Amino acid sequence: MDHSTSNVIELPFSIDKEDLTNSVWKVIEILKPKWRQDSIKHKIFSDGITNSLVGVIHEDDKVNMILVRVFGENTDKIIDRNAELVNMKILHTLGFGPALYASFYNGLAYQYLPGEILTPVTCLDENIYPLVAEKMANFHLQFACVKERLPLETRKSLEKSVLWTKxxxxxxxxxxKYSSDVPPKEKLLEELRWLKRMLQQLNDQLVFCHNDLLLANILHDKDRNSIEFIDFEYAGPNYQAYDIANHFCEFSGVEDYNPLRYPHEDFRKKWVTVYLKTFYKNETVDGKTVHLLLGHVEHFTLASHFFWGVWALIQAAHSSIDFDFVGYASLRWDQYFKKKAAILTDAGAIES
Structure with a gap:
């Protein structure tokens, strides 16, 4: 059954990003005709560096807040917005993410989910990180369910990773041309060929991944002690180890990037053990399985640094957001080459 075309209102207009709080009323008056404009309050969310997000609250009822997201300039060059809509609809039916209410030319309106985004402190909390690991494992297990809910003509798209084409x-x-701290295009293509050969040899499991689990895309609801994932712009089939590696890399932050916050080995082992117990629905997971996935995760940190390093260069050329994208790209490429050197050194030590 095709669940990708649920009742979402398609609005034939764009929202003025420069006058966000006023222009979102165009959406709200259609979704909530009984709401009065003079009883509206707005909450601006400033955690993202790609899109603009505002919450619309009627008569101080924060529980039923509606979120309106306006896409960043030219982000359609790097994000498949049609796929994002389909993902949001399907994943919500499977118990992941918010309900989607409406789409318009340059954005979406959807359900507010309660909770606080993770921080560099809470992502390490022993009462929170197991919930994240379990949530990711359950998310990855939705592969078959997502596939059967897609239209027949698009199901083949789930048969291979989105990583290499993207x-x-x-x-x-x-x-x-960009900063001298960043490799030129030919070097990037050369690195991509090497990276693809190296990572494909691992034969890592293909699952349905979020692909962008930075701390701001994970909500912890203290009242229910539960975790929610949000923002499925990059979701799609990918390697299991990539999603975990990318999440660990995101401990370093974005605006305050600090690679020293990458989690230490003991934490990674505990996190991956919780993940595997959930993924295999087994209370005991042998050490060999844990060790294998941990090794894959370390290799896939390269793919995370590569992905967001290139992404940042594109954003630098097209985004009007006040953020040093080239500087961020330089930091990610620095970590990429350091990690690559460490992996090659370890491989040489094993071979010798």
């Missing part, structure tokens, strides 16, 4: 497309979109 990375190649990203490189093609990169500007010809």
């Amino acid at each position: 990375l190649k497309n990203f490189i093609m979109l990169c500007p010809p």
